Amino acid sequence: MVTITGLGGFREVGRSAILVEGSQRFLLDYGLSVQDLDVPAKPPAQLDGVFMSHAHLDHCGIAPELYKRGYAGKTYGTPATFELMRLMLDDELKVHDKRAIQPFFSPHDIDTLERHSQAAGFKKPIHFRQATATFTDAGHVPGSAATLIEMDGKRILYTGDINFTETELMHRADDNLKDIDLLICESTYTKGDHPDRKVLREELVNHVLDVVHNNGIVLMPCFSIGRTQELLQIVADLDVPILLDGMGMKATSIITNHPEAVKDPKRLRKAFGKARKVRNPQERFKVLGTPGVIITTAGMLNGGPITHYIKRLHKRENCSLYISGYQVEGTVGRTLMDTGRYVNEGLDVKPLLDVRFRDWSAHAGRTGILNFVRKVRPKKTIFCHGSWTQEFAREVTDLGFPAFAPANGDRFTV
Ligand SMILES: [Zn+2]
Ligand SMILES: [Zn+2]
Known part of the structure; x- marks a missing residue:
């Protein structure tokens, strides 16, 4: 049995953070809402691993705070994500300083995070005592990754931000995934498609x-x-x-x-x-x-x-x-x-x-998400990172794929 708890970014866009608990405990993303500076609920400092989907601050903007609170384990991401994250986090501190906002962490905490960073490429499994994690290409921005966690006989896929359309810069996201028990999918744009x-x-x-x-x-x-x-x-x-x-x-x-x-x-x-x-x-x-x-x-x-x-x-x-x-x-x-x-x-x-x-979105549109669900055929899907997750979950359920839109703080079990 694996339990998923949205700490932030459920029924909203921003402050993405998801706790995954089974035989081991992992955190997927730890971001903040850049505009209003809302932060996710605090995860316990006893974690077996933290995964960063990409370097946007709504996914990584508060990650150093974990180390400030005593987390001593590793943070995993792709090599590009880590280097871009440093740039973004340093800038976040500068912006907060300029706006006289009490910082959530210090440059020292960013250094600590950097020392505990472990880069991993796509499709290279990371082995834990009782779990495995694998990144796949999410096609959203350079470095962006979806994370597949295999634990206690369950396969849980978290998309982070994802794009299934090839752009001038990026390949489309990898959708060759199967036997997924739970898909945790972003749903920023579910009302329509982006222009060609x-x-x-x-x-x-x-x-x-x-x-x-x-x-x-x-x-x-x-x-x-x-x-x-x-x-x-x-x-x-x-x-x-x-x-x-x-x-x-x-x-x-x-x-x-x-x-x-x-x-x-x-x-x-x-x-x-x-x-x-x-x-x-x-x-x-x-x-x-x-x-x-x-x-x-x-x-x-x-x-x-x-x-x-x-x-x-x-x-x-x-x-x-x-x-x-x-x-x-x-x-x-x-x-x-x-x-x-x-x-x-x-x-x-x-x-x-x-x-x-003009809309040059780096997120999947409605058709992209629906086709992804149809292709992967997950047993269950949770929609997050969106403003209309509940109605979209109902629509997807009606298509024959059981889907849910829990709120922040709800515990969801597979
Ligand atoms: Zn993003
Ligand atoms: Zn995002």
């Missing part, structure tokens, strides 16, 4: 060429892991100057050292080589007169170098702001989307530049 990437790509290419032809600059605020690299690769195929700035630049540099984490490492390396990199803040002023593309953070406009560029370019009609990611409620990007106004750092304006929102 080829169509998005073509529109983006034409848009960039148009803007640059009119001596303008395309500002691309991008999530640093995944989106930055994907759009960089596309733009690098064109004959336009590219500037790379902020966290995305650092993340790209890390990912180029992990060829196993992307579909075409040569293409990424070439694109990265083609982009000019911002090494000091003065350079951000020099580029404002040059037509081209600027790829930078933050993806939801809340901070980072993008605020500098918007401040200086928002009145230029020949420029554009191309927003490629989901905008969480309460962010500057979401306000812009809902009201058409850019409200940030003392500025409240209706930008004159061309503002576009």
Whole structure:
């Protein structure tokens, strides 16, 4: 018998953390809600292993706190996840410091986590006393993994964040899995499907060429892991100057050292080589007169170098702001989307530049999740990491696959 308890991220998106208890006790992810800083319930410090699905903070953002509380065991992840996680956690501390938020852990705790990190590749079983864990490719962002736990005669698969559509950057997730007793599946998008990437790509290419032809600059605020690299690769195929700035630049540099984490490492390396990199803040002023593309953070406009560029370019009609990611409620990007106004750092304006929102999601859409369930045929499924998990679980149950949507704190047994 194995018991699953959602500590966070059930019937919600954010603060993912799942406790798996049988003969041994494991923790899957330990993240925080980046916007409102909600944290999951605390797991016991006596754990036999912790697994990080990927380096997004809603999955790993509070992991060092485990060590602060006395956990002395290992944390497992892919090599790319660990290196990207360090970047994200260091930045999280900086952001919290800037916003005068009491930190959840110290740099010392990140060091401790790093010392206890054990990297594992896809399909390489990790053996425990009475259990085995195996990562498979989740196709979400570089390094992302689904985790298969085999314990007490049960096979439990946790998707983390997952994508079954091949992108310009990533292979599609591995769905060659069978005899699953319990699937714990993310369900961020269950209401519909994302637009076709080829169509998005073509529109983006034409848009960039148009803007640059009119001596303008395309500002691309991008999530640093995944989106930055994907759009960089596309733009690098064109004959336009590219500037790379902020966290995305650092993340790209890390990912180029992990060829196993992307579909075409040569293409990424070439694109990265083609982009000019911002090494000091003065350079951000020099580029404002040059037509081209600027790829930078933050993806939801809340901070980072993008605020500098918007401040200086928002009145230029020949420029554009191309927003490629989901905008969480309460962010500057979401306000812009809902009201058409850019409200940030003392500025409240209706930008004159061309503002576009496009859905380049790195998550599976509705069809992707349904096809996955149909292919894997799990005995039971739990949906998490979504806002409509209960109704989706009912729908999937009606299709003949028993599905559930427990709340945080509920204990679920297989
Ligand atoms: Zn993610
Ligand atoms: Zn997530």
